[in-house]
Amino acid sequence: MTIPMSGADIGDAEVDAVVGVLRSGALSIGPQVELFEAAAAKVANTSHGIAVSSGTAGLHLGLIAAGVTPGTAVITSPFSFVASTNVILYEDAIPVFVDVQGTTGNIDPQLVAQAADALAAGGVVASEWLPPNAVTPVVLKTILPVHVYGEMADMTSISATAKRHAVTLMEDACEALGARNDGSPAGSCGDAAVFAFYPNKQMTTGEGGMIVTSRDDWAALFRSLRNQGRDVHDAWLRHSRLGYNYRLDEMSAALGLVQIRRIEELLANRARVAGWYHDRLSGIDEIVIPPRPSASERSWFVYVVQLGDDVDRDQVMRELQDRGVPSRSYFEPIHLQPYIRERFGYRPGMYPVAERLGRISLALPFSGTLREAQVEHVCGALRAALSSSDRRRQG
Numbered sequence: 001m002t003i004p005m006s007g008a009d010i011g012d013a014e015v016d017a018v019v020g021v022l023r024s025g026a027l028s029i030g031p032q033v034e035l036f037e038a039a040a041a042k043v044a045n046t047s048h049g050i051a052v053s054s055g056t057a058g059l060h061l062g063l064i065a066a067g068v069t070p071g072t073a074v075i076t077s078p079f080s081f082v083a084s085t086n087v088i089l090y091e092d093a094i095p096v097f098v099d100v101q102g103t104t105g106n107i108d109p110q111l112v113a114q115a116a117d118a119l120a121a122g123g124v125v126a127s128e129w130l131p132p133n134a135v136t137p138v139v140l141k142t143i144l145p146v147h148v149y150g151e152m153a154d155m156t157s158i159s160a161t162a163k164r165h166a167v168t169l170m171e172d173a174c175e176a177l178g179a180r181n182d183g184s185p186a187g188s189c190g191d192a193a194v195f196a197f198y199p200n201k202q203m204t205t206g207e208g209g210m211i212v213t214s215r216d217d218w219a220a221l222f223r224s225l226r227n228q229g230r231d232v233h234d235a236w237l238r239h240s241r242l243g244y245n246y247r248l249d250e251m252s253a254a255l256g257l258v259q260i261r262r263i264e265e266l267l268a269n270r271a272r273v274a275g276w277y278h279d280r281l282s283g284i285d286e287i288v289i290p291p292r293p294s295a296s297e298r299s300w301f302v303y304v305v306q307l308g309d310d311v312d313r314d315q316v317m318r319e320l321q322d323r324g325v326p327s328r329s330y331f332e333p334i335h336l337q338p339y340i341r342e343r344f345g346y347r348p349g350m351y352p353v354a355e356r357l358g359r360i361s362l363a364l365p366f367s368g369t370l371r372e373a374q375v376e377h378v379c380g381a382l383r384a385a386l387s388s389s390d391r392r393r394q395g
């Protein structure tokens with residue numbers, strides 16, 4: 001039995017839609033992008049969707065709209081895919097990491113509040129929250145929480161902090177299309193949010209991303225920035241500002257439009273697979289598993305279990321592989337990535353919760369197209385690997 005780590009759910013409708021674009025001759029700046037944007041805004045309960053070439057591109061433009069410039073600060077999570085911090089570095093700004101919650105891996109809202117207060121106070125108080133190599137003073141420009149694994153960060157609390165300090169709030173919702181927090185959909189809680197459509201996400205466009213916002217001023221700015229800085233009323237070769245080519249092409253948008261129209265079905269399929277895992281793994285003492293799908297507002301992006309602190313994860317991964325089961329360690333904390341350490345002077349031990357999660361987390365094969373027999377096989381292989389790990393420890 002071969003088991004893929006992840007996989008997109010592409011049907012005939014998707015294939016037909018892409019072929020239709022190819023036959024139409026309108027391959028960029030056409031109707032598919034507009035339809036896709038409207039559908040995405042609806043899912044996020046916002047007034048605007050702005051399609052872009054990747055989630056990373058969308059986050060980059062979000063920070064530009066937030067006024068992030070060299071030397072300013074962005075409060076964000078060290079437990080994320082590296083793109084959420086890279087975009088801060090694109091603008092030569094300073095990522096101010098705060099640690100995460102051990103249960104969800106999401107940024108700790110209390111620490112966000114403390115960090116924002118400290119940065120506002122300045123001086124020594126602020127420097128305790130800054131990277132070791134950063135020079136004070138810095139001005140906080142925006143807060144960028146990440147909805148890790150499809151579960152939203154505590155947006156009620158974080159948005160209260162943003163309001164109190166009169167800074168904007170961006171959601172990295174790249175892993176959370178369709179998720180909710182106290183009933184509010186991902187994408188609706190900040191000044192802007194970004195979804196991503198790489199093939200392992202809940203829905204795909206191949207490569208691609210989407211900014212959603214209810215701010216008219218930001219929506220217009222995003223449309224300009226993604227299109228070489230051209231304003232709507234600019235003549236074809238007239239550019240009002242420095243921009244980028246972050247456009248999404250029509251083939252990708254056509255694919256995305258079919259996928260987003262199927263989003264309820266795609267999410268339900270993923271939740272069903274998560275349920276199969278839940279049924280089979282909930283009896284195992286050695287691991288901590290995510291909440292039961294029916295009891296959660298999560299949009300299932302990955303299925304990640306936490307191993308015991310004394311389990312040799314590499315060995316477990318090797319034994320899974322021997323049984324044909326791929327797995328991944330999620331995430332290596334961002335502050336310990338080599339170039340981030342070198343630039344900002346971070347050391348192990350500075351964000352202990354993120355670091356522990358980075359050591360014990362294991363992502364199992366996951367997609368909406370996995371079959372129950374495949375999940376059964378993965379769980380059998382995991383049980384075997386854990387019991388051989390038990391035996392090794394007992395000696």
Ligand SMILES: *Cc1c(COP(=O)(O)O)cnc(C)c1O
Binds near residue numbers: 057080084198208
């Ligand atoms: C996938 C992802 C991104 C980036 O998306 P791309 O489309 O690959 O650029 C950003 N942040 C997080 C948390 C992600 O999981």
